[in-house]
Amino acid sequence: MALGALSVEGVAKRFGAAAVLDGLSLRIAGGSFTALLGASGSGKTTLLRLVAGFEAPDAGRILLDGADMDGIPPYERPVNLVFQSYALFPHMSVADNIGYGLRREGLAAGEVRRRVSEMLALVRLDGLEDRKPRQLSGGQAQRVALARALAKRPKLLLLDEPMAALDRGLREHTRSELKRLHRELGTTFVLVTHDQEEALALADRVALLDRGHLAQEGTPEDLYERPASLAVARFVGxxxxxxxxxxxxxxxxxxxxxxxxxxxxxxxxxxxxxxxxxxxxxxxxxxxxxxxxxxxxxxxxxxxxxxxxxxxxxxxxxxxxxxxxxxxxxxxxxxxxxxxxxxxxx
Amino acid sequence: MSLRLLILGLVFAFLYGPILWIVVFSFNEGRLVTLWSGFSTRWYGELLRNQRLMDAAGLSLVIAAISATLATILGSLSGFALARLGRFRGRLLFAGALGAVLTLPEVILGLAQLLAFVALDDLPGWPGRGAATIVAAHATLGMAYVALVVQARLSDFDRSLEEAALDLGATPATVFLTVTLPLILPALGGGWLIAFMLSLDDVVLASFVSGPGATTLPMVVFSSARLGLNPQINALATLMVGIGALAVLSAVWLLGRRQELSR
The missing domain is CATH 2.40.50.140 (Nucleic acid-binding proteins)
Structure with a gap:
């Protein structure tokens, strides 16, 4: 089985009085491209933050390749996240942004440089290594964020609404880029989105979340042609x-x-x-x-x-x-x- | 149009006329501070040879640098506490205590600090009133300003930058050193300059808490102005205006940089 299999077992998370996740269980196969689809308030972003390690579940377990992630801080998880806002470090060049995670691993300067140019080539941004984030277009900034997360060679890549800040013409292009990267790298991609069209077009598995529960998990065709409930039928298409x-x-x-x-x-x-x-x-x-x-x-x-x-x-x-x-x-x-x-x- | 220019001119004359007067007359040949008798830099020369003024200036700069540094450290910690620790117990009291330093009349603040230092005089090992107590008083005033600046900078700080660094394998300490600190450094620099200038031009607090041995430059200026006007003071004032303008411009530049950075 491919690496990067995620298993969410009965995970619950409350913020104050509101139960955002209510005993959610979900399995994501290693090497898959899974979309976590849901309206705002469905708990998809909370699940993402739990997997990344920014929040701890109140109950339940999160396992990555069978290893319990409980108590493991975000900086020790083999998981990387592409933020919705990209969160590029404004005071660092593109190359320093991409190399940030590699330097944290203590790699030698030459090795970092080599990996950074490898990543720049992968996301087709060669020649922009000395730019500062504010000199990048939205599409370029997004690819830098992708390269920065992928440079760590994570088992699991989390993408938080990666298209939200892009204009329509660029989305189509970015979708095919993401599919290409997924094919080339074989890393598990987990995409969080509220856009059902994006989820259906990109992912090979879709998990629809509805108010903290898993409404349905399956292929895009399963959700569209064979919705498990009225809520799924209404949300998808x-x-x-x-x-x-x-x-x-x-x-x-x-x-x-x-x-x-x-x-x-x-x-x-x-x-x-x-x-x-x-x-x-x-x-x-x-x-x-x-x-x-x-x-x-x-x-x-x-x-x-x-x-x-x-x-x-x-x-x-x-x-x-x-x-x-x-x-x-x-x-x-x-x-x-x-x-x-x-x-x-x- | 011409009316607007006239009003603008009047406002600027009102604001800067007296300062300009001092600057112009610092280059006056004669001893009189109201009668122009020709251009000269002799008062600057005499100023440099005036040991009492030079000592006071040196002491003021040392006190300003030390108190600004203390104020920046304490103020940054306070700013962090207010912006990052959520609603901890006593937060309102803490914020209010910092705000009180900003709003209390300096005379009251100086008096209160004097009373505190007098009470501490009996403590074994206490240095007594002098430069050290001025540093403490100025650091107290300065840290309230720094806390305000740092808190404001942190409240519009994009937390996802720190999360991104954590996600990329940086421990919390590394996140602070490589992401948070570089991004708030301009605010810290601006806060330091504000605290430095507050200390450099303070006469009220220093007069209250100083002892016989320590006389800062503003104290000397203030006391010599009462004894009669001296063109050397004009020259000194011109230099201080220069330093002050430079510090303010630097602070504005540092604090304005965050817009550019956070884009």
Whole structure:
């Protein structure tokens, strides 16, 4: 197994009266690229600070490659963190920033220089070693922060909202850079983010935190296609939710609309939500009769607001491949593949 | 427009006119301090040959340097306590005690310190009133200013810089020496200069707590001004204005540097 496996076992952390983490357990495989996804207040940043060693858990254990991190200060953990603000030392040059951690290890000056230029080449910043942080652009500062953390050759690299301070054009580029670094180094990357798109696009595993609990852990497809709960379905991507009641194991009765076949098995007579992702919905001649009440044009796709019988309203997203669009007021048929419908207990 | 310039001119004349007067007349040939009789630097020469004034100036500089250094050490520790230790027991009392030094009239402060030093006179090994007690009095005043400056600098200090250093393998002591100290050094330097100038131009505290052996420069100036104006004092004042301006400009530059650094 690859190095850098993180195991969080029943970790709890309170700040005053507020329980930020409430018995959280999570396993992160060595060498993986895992995103800790969650809204603000979900506890993701607290978990990050616990792993880095800036806070101590009130209960539970944090193990890195099987070694209990309890009582080990941040400066002795084989874990490095890229701060959201980058936290570059303003009084040091780029080279001194990157070499800071190496000098702390007592490496000889020549070895430090060699490793620093190696890191500069890795993040493609050759030639900027003598700049001061204030002379760097946002993207350059971020790469210096990355190089500084990676120079220590950590088993585990923590990234705290690394894209938050970058503008849109730069994010796309930085994402592919992060993926490249992860591929080349094989270090475990743990990315903390509130941006679900970023988590889905970057990580090979996503752990969704919800108010101090682990809501779901899995591949990006698991979270999007097979959300474990209503909260996960709502947080990751968009979803239409239609209230109904199960009439037998395989169908849900929706007032005014009729019965919908669903894949999940739930006890008969239970109140449920049927969830359908907007892009799974087909608009055509067949299916449930509906009226288009609004069309929002997004260029590559259009989002339609559709009124169905029984006051049910849903949103459908269709790619604009042929230029044909349904218009407001048009009567259409709405359908979706049977497997696309998700069922959640109310 | 011309009215604004006029008002500006009047304000500056009001602020700096008397000082300019002294500077100009320090180069006066004659003995009279109100009548211009030609340019000369003779008073500077006489000043340098005046052993009493030179001794006082030397003592003042030594006292200012030592008390400013003590004030910087004690004031930095106080500033750290106020900015970093959270809401410890007695924090309000401590902050209030420091603030009191800043707001109390110097006459009261001087009197209080005199009474304290008199009470300590019976202590075996106590040096008695003189240069040492002036240093103690000035360090007390100076540390309150330094604490204020250091606390302000630390309160807008980005703590993630220290966390980053810890994360990169630096022990807390190394973090302080390699990250915290270099970044607050300008504030410490500015605080030292403020304390130095406070000590150099203080006449009230020094008059209260000094003994017969120790006379600082401001004390000499003050007493000689009462005996009659002497052009040597003008020359001395001009030099002190020069030193003071240099110190203030340095302090402003040092304290202003943090904006540039923290960007």
């Amino acid at each position: 968009e979803i239409n939710l239609i209230g109904g009641r199960t009439s037998d194991g395989g169908t849900v009765e929706i007032p005014g609309l009729g019965s919908i076949r669903v894949p999940a098995r739930l006890p008969i007579g239970s109140e449920v939500f049927v969830g359908i992702r907007p892009e799974k919905i087909d608009i055509g001649a067949v299916g449930w009769p509906a009226t288009v009440t609004d069309v929002a044009y997004h260029g590559d796709r259009s989002v339609y607001r559709l009124a169905l019988a029984g006051g049910v309203e849903i949103r459908a997203s269709r790619p604009n491949r042929t230029g044909e669009q349904a218009e407001v007021g048009e009567s259409v048929g709405v359908s979706w593949p049977e497997g696309a419908a998700l069922v959640f207990p109310k």
